[in-house]
Amino acid sequence: MKKAILYVNQFFGQIGGEDKADFSPEIKEGLVGPAMELQKQLGEGVEVTHTIICGDNYMGSNTGEAIETILGYLEDKEFDIFFAGPAFRAGRYGSACGHIGKAVKERFNVQVISSMNEENPGVEMFRSHIYIFKGGASAAAMRKDIKKMATFGNKILNGEELLSADEEGYYGRGIRRQVWLNPPVTAADRVIDMLLKKVHGKEFQTELPIPEQDMVPVAEPIKDLTKAKIAIVTSGGIVPVDNPDRIQSASATRWGKYDVSNIDRLESGVFKTIHAGFDPAAANADPNVIVPLDALKTYEKEGKIGKMHDYFYATVGTGTTQGEASRMGKEIVADLQEADVDGVILTST
Numbered sequence: 407m408k409k410a411i412l413y414v415n416q417f418f419g420q421i422g423g424e425d426k427a428d429f430s431p432e433i434k435e436g437l438v439g440p441a442m443e444l445q446k447q448l449g450e451g452v453e454v455t456h457t458i459i460c461g462d463n464y465m466g467s468n469t470g471e472a473i474e475t476i477l478g479y480l481e482d483k484e485f486d487i488f489f490a491g492p493a494f495r496a497g498r499y500g501s502a503c504g505h506i507g508k509a510v511k512e513r514f515n516v517q518v519i520s521s522m523n524e525e526n527p528g529v530e531m532f533r534s535h536i537y538i539f540k541g542g543a544s545a546a547a548m549r550k551d552i553k554k555m556a557t558f559g560n561k562i563l564n565g566e567e568l569l570s571a572d573e574e575g576y577y578g579r580g581i582r583r584q585v586w587l588n589p590p591v592t593a594a595d596r597v598i599d600m601l602l603k604k605v606h607g608k609e610f611q612t613e614l615p616i617p618e619q620d621m622v623p624v625a626e627p628i629k630d631l632t633k634a635k636i637a638i639v640t641s642g643g644i645v646p647v648d649n650p651d652r653i654q655s656a657s658a659t660r661w662g663k664y665d666v667s668n669i670d671r672l673e674s675g676v677f678k679t680i681h682a683g684f685d686p687a688a689a690n691a692d693p694n695v696i697v698p699l700d701a702l703k704t705y706e707k708e709g710k711i712g713k714m715h716d717y718f719y720a721t722v723g724t725g726t727t728q729g730e731a732s733r734m735g736k737e738i739v740a741d742l743q744e745a746d747v748d749g750v751i752l753t754s755t
Contacts, residue, residue: 408452408563410683412441413490413506415474415499418545419459424692427498429461430470433479444489447556456483462498464655465505467682471508481651484729485516487559490536492551493528495543500528501657501725507536515694517562521551524577527657527727533577620728626715627714634748637715639738641723642689642696642755643681644672657725660732663741667716671700683724683754695751715747723754 412692416429418439429525445454456478465472488510490503507518521541522529541551554575571578628634635661651662671691679689694700697718705711715738719738
């Protein structure tokens with residue numbers, strides 16, 4: 407009998423919703439939540455022995471600690487394969503599945519299977535480390551997504567031939583392997599065939615796909631800084647201490663806008679960083695090291711810049727995908743343009 411273990415977040419682990427997102431890792435013997443459907447789809451030849459549960463915020467804010475705790479739970483467990491999710495379009499959940507999946511594969515040398523929607527930031531972060539199947543946008547696709555995971559899991563456990571990413575339904579991992587065609591076709595014949603299809607406007611599949619590059623043109627210089635309105639945008643996670651916009655500590659999908667019109671610097675205890683990718687001590691002691699409001703307000707008084715914008719904008723960069731960053735950037739730019747901002751100081755960590 408083969409054995410499997412499933413990782414889920416606090417919601418699907420039946421602990422609670424957003425109010426329980428800081429739930430620390432726990433392992434339960436047997437089937438919890440989606441593990442029941444996974445067991446059904448895997449069939450009688452595989453037993454899902456345990457369900458691991460961890461809050462999305464806890465994994466995002468305490469990634470190293472959470473991973474080591476879960477790996478500790480698994481040290482004395484026998485398992486042949488590991489599943490995580492499905493995570494649908496939930497960014498924090500997808501990131502968590504990827505983090506623990508990558509760690510489990512590296513520590514125990516077992517295959518890990520998950521499922522995420524194409525817009526989940528976890529796809530780009532972890533597609534090269536674990537199998538991530540193309541999934542639905544919400545839990546409405548739960549049974550369909552778990553069936554894909556289980557079917558592929560059984561193929562691995564039974565030693566069956568694994569087909570290409572497109573044929574199996576998971577996101578490409580950037581791995582190329584040699585395939586013997588039957589009947590054989592030489593590379594010269596294949597490339598000429600593709601060329602002829604391209605010349606005649608027919609569809610063809612390249613054997614070496616090249617990712618599209620998102621090139622951003624360089625902006626025109628500001629002609630006179632002494633008359634310019636300048637804003638600060640940061641991916642360093644500086645927010646009011648209560649984090650009113652609930653920006654995630656990693657794999658962010660939200661941003662915030664904060665009024666600084668009546669202050670000359672960001673005070674410790676009033677502002678802090680929620681960024682999970684660096685030691686926050688220095689930034690929490692003096693948030694101006696990430697958002698240099700004090701320096702720019704001084705420049706404003708000295709006439710080096712015309713005016714500081716009344717707001718600064720913040721999100722978190724660690725683990726945030728290009729797609730999410732692009733979307734948030736466009737939303738922030740629209741707000742800056744509406745406020746007639748001339749230039750932006752973009753800071754990170």
